Amino acid sequence: MEKGDAxxxxxxxxxxxxHCHTIAKGGMHKGGPNLYGIYGAPAGQAPWYMYSPANRNINVQWTHANLSSFLESPQTFMPGNKMSFRGLKDPQQRADLLAFLALQTDSAPKEQ
Ligand code: HEC
Structure with a gap:
């Protein structure tokens, strides 16, 4: 696996x-749901966000591997979802993005 740079x-x-997602804790939903805490979380569970049935019912955890596959090709991983994004084809870019998302959760190691 590539090593990510947060x-x-x-x-x-x-x-x-x-332009479609906020990442701050408690951030508002835009076109897409707020993504604070998404790393490791179940899919389709952001409170008050109107998901497509595809995203709401996929029933996966956003593990590192699942997030990476989804971001590589959203419509392959989750057919019928409403995220208009073609995908990040570069594995290094996905690793970097995931290193960042992994820090934006309550369970991330805190800097002292
Ligand atoms: C054009 C707007 C748009 C862009 C750009 C976009 N997204 Fe999304 N994203 C959405 C929408 C809309 C949804 C909800 C999809 C649904 O309900 O089908 C979503 C859903 C998601 C989900 C699933 C959330 C959940 O609660 O299950 C993740 C993870 C995600 N996006 C990550 C990203 C990341 C990371 C990027 C940047 C690489 C990105 N998105 C770029 C609009 C966007």
């Missing part, structure tokens, strides 16, 4: 994801 991941999130 700083680069934060930059990618800003340029590729943030």
């Amino acid at each position: 700083i680069e991941g934060a930059r990618l999130f800003r340029t590729r994801c943030s």
Whole structure:
């Protein structure tokens, strides 16, 4: 597996994801749901977000491997979802983004 760089991941999130998703804890939903805590969480569970049936009913955990497959090709991993994003084909970019998302959770190791 590629080693991810969370700083680069934060930059990618800003340029590729943030027009549809917020990442701050308690952030609002935009076109897509707030993504704080998504890493390791069950899919389709953000409170008050109107998911497509595809996303609401997929019944997977967003493990590292599942998030990576989804971000590589959203419509292959989750056919019929409403996220208009073609995918991040570069494995290094996915690893960077996932290193960033892994820090945006309550269970992430905290810096002292
Ligand atoms: C054009 C808007 C758009 C962009 C850009 C976008 N998303 Fe999404 N995303 C959505 C929408 C809308 C959904 C909800 C899909 C559904 O309900 O079918 C979603 C769903 C998701 C989910 C599933 C959430 C859950 O609770 O199960 C994840 C994870 C996700 N997006 C991550 C990302 C990441 C990471 C990026 C940047 C690489 C990104 N998205 C870029 C609109 C977008």
